[in-house]
Amino acid sequence: MKRKDILQVLAITAAVFVVLQALIAFQILNPYYELVIEYICVFIIYALGLNLIYGFTGQFSLGHAAFYGIGAYTAAMLTKFVLPDSWLSFPVALLTAGIAAGVVSFLIGVPILRLGSDYLGIATLGFGIIVKVMFDNADSVIPAMGGARGLAGVPRLTTFAWAFILMAAVVVAVRNLVYSSHGRALLAVREDEIAANTMGINPFRYKMLAFVTGGFLAGIAGGLYAHLYAFVHPSMFDFLKSIDVLMVVVLGGLGSMSGTIIASVGWIILLEGLRSVLPAEILDWRMVIYPVVLILMMLLRPKGLMGDVELSFLKPGRVEPSASAGASPSLGKGGEQSASIEA
């Protein structure tokens, strides 16, 4: 991107941050709104991780919540019991949480990623269930983890600043990854593994890259999540939770970061909004409306909200023909900019 464009994006994002932070600090936006906004930021990090794995690399993972949980428990245990009371503890805990989740992704990825897409889905599903069962019984091994009693008393360290800044950082990082040659390799693997292999891209290596990075991001998000609600319980990371995040990614559009962001915001707001809007007697209909919306989305627009189109501020700029060789191709079929080289 041109320097001018980058500065503009940064400026606007910074302005948004300052405005929101001020609104929160001066209590114009009450703690409920603050909670929702922070949760949205956390969820965006979580969902972007899955989008990397599934949207960009085509690996159908049904167990993403497991990594979220690993991150949450790791970070919570660290801040509660191990780390001292300094401001550094929180980032250290988050980083460790991400690494822990990443390591587990790596270990499970090695055997699993060789499988074809449907089988991969089931294997990750099974893995997710195993992890949840382990969380439930964790207190037999480490009593402090609480098991089904839950882990309470986690310090509420996630503030708007942490959530927003980390989210912005993750968006930038993922965007840079996606628009790099590695990102193109991921897409190649998604589109046609064998062709990619023929072109010298090692599919396994790139699948692992996506999987581990996605797990790492989920771990960080999990750490933020634990310190937002101050409570960690195995039921927060079960199979249905993996489905939730998968749905958001699909609804937003596979391979579109802005789609994931928009869908995350929309989904959380929809669920919270329905809570306020529906009168008590028909609250149960909330859970009926939710899958109906899903089915309608799939029937009417299976590509998801954004399809594979990216909002322009996230895309690299058009490279003038006189610039260095190696144009930046668009990622979407029918995206706004097409490369001058025939695909």
Place this chain on the structure above:
Amino acid sequence: MKRLFVFWLLIAGVMATILPACGQLGGSSNLKLGFVGPMTGDVKTFGESTKNGFDLAVSEWQAKGVKIDTVYADDKNDPTESSNAVTKLINQDKVNIIVGSVSSKCTIPDAAIANSSKVVLISPTSTNPKVTVGDDGKVIDYAFRACFIDPFQGTVMAKFAHDNLKAKTAAVLYDNSNDYTKGLAQFFKDSFTQLGGEVSVFESYGKDDTDFSAVLTKVAAANPDFLFIPDYYNKVNLIAKQAREKGVKAIMGGGDGWDSSDLDTTATEGGYFSNHYSPQDTRPEVVEWVKKYKAKYGSEPDALATLAYDATNLAITAAQEAKSNDPTKIKDALAAIKDFKGVSGNLTFDQNHNPVKSAAIIQIKNGKQQFVTTVNP
């Protein structure tokens, strides 16, 4: 860059329109009660019962001229949803008191949020000690409950099994994803062993399990005197039935989760369970209560509805005594309550905001629930 600007604007716009919808009843000086519970989800019926108890209590006070506003929130029995719901009740709806939630896993974070926002929270049914006592061992100022806690129930049944039923060996089956059953099971085991008994089988199962043949065969092989199943009636029905089929001859027992008109009395014949109250109790409060509930809802009240009724009454009584809607004053009044004549027993709060009250032991005899005895703490 217009796109980026428009993007943020859109998001702000969407949030601004949906979030404040129907939230605020601003500026009312009435006492505001929030209710949070699982009105949808896997334990929907618990949410319903508790809401019924809550509603009955509120309508009675309103009939006496007390001005009360209510707001309801559904937490789907999920801790995150519950936290969101409670945060909304406190910040959007500006409630003074929260009644809820049902499961401890939801109430524990709810209590922490209520406490830091200085809003009173009283749970009708959460039995995990951590709801009112923090990790540091200190009581959570604004959190209360209307039921007895896990350690108490587990111990009560252990004592009963050992002393009254003269059981020497026991088997325990619990749901490992449910902190309520886990808590009861653990405390039963500890107390029973302390009293000199032996727990020969201590096994868990999953929340959705329906096939217990494997573990019951194990139990049958161990042939214990007493089989403790501290789960909810729906699980107990399944287990008890299969237990008899597998040749388990032990006397069965459980906790207040057994209390339901849907309990399979044929399969659990001869079994015992501890409860907060018994609808056959002849105390006038109970008789009145059963009549009232039946008139309004057409069925007999279960323990959950009863506890919710008591919890709501406790809260409103405290507000009346404090002559204020200020949660800080209410919490002090609540903590000072002694000998409150609730339907579920005489209630006095101990220093941990847990009610000191007796438990009733009920036996299933000839297909009916029969009150046996009261056990005092």
Place this chain on the structure above:
Amino acid sequence: MVYFLQQVVNGLQLGFVYALIALGYTMVYGIVRLINFAHGDVFMVGAFVGFFAIAVLGWGLVPAVVLAMLLCTVLGVSIERIAYRPLRRAPKIAALITAIGVSLFLEYFTSLKFVFGPDYRSFPRPIEVVNFEIGGVLLSNIQIIIIGVSILLLIILQYIVQRTKLGLAMRAVSFDHDTARLMGVDVDFTISATFALGSMLAGAGGVLYAIAYPQINPFMGILPGLKAFVAAVLGGIGIIPGALLGALIMGQAETLTSGYVSTTLRDAVAFAILIIVLMVRPSGLLGKRGTEKV
């Protein structure tokens, strides 16, 4: 020894119940490559229909099963028509998400008060439980009925698939939709018929399951559905005897783990087996290794 045999018998009962559900999964996957997440919920509806037939209408076992099979067939075919057929050309994930959506919808809609309601209901048994003792091992008539019916249905299914024209069409379509169409096969009809058969089995399975474990609620289909699918994959997805084999293995693994190790690990072991099999032999135990054409 008696203890071991008793556990094996327990495992057989569980295994055959899973088999009834797994058959539906494997057939549908074989023909449209779709994990029909809603299958477990069709099973649940079958159980509720059985409840209605036995408790409300007072019917006996056989009519109840037949009614369940009929209504589930209608349900299954409708789902296919409304939710899956329009997505046949769409990316597979869309159909999958839709399947998840249908599953959630069935669960939450039936849990609304005016439909089935969220309560757990006790399922009335139309026949008394009779235990037979063989060498110290208890065998109940319920177990015998389940095992017997499952085997019977399996044989009928195999016959249909291997010996009838419909079965031939089903096998052809599962190879290649377009070529089958060129050969004059009515692909849409065949797919609907597959769903019908699978749902019929699920409906019967629902009633039998409810008799064995007499309690029903709108969410009862999730876990058995999941495990049955794992069983189908274990045996080789798309292969009917594979579903039975996988289901039996799953049943034994779960039961023996509960009986000898710890009940806590039961689910974990089941899924761990799955992962191992997928790593070692992904096409399943009875599956053929497919060659991938480049």
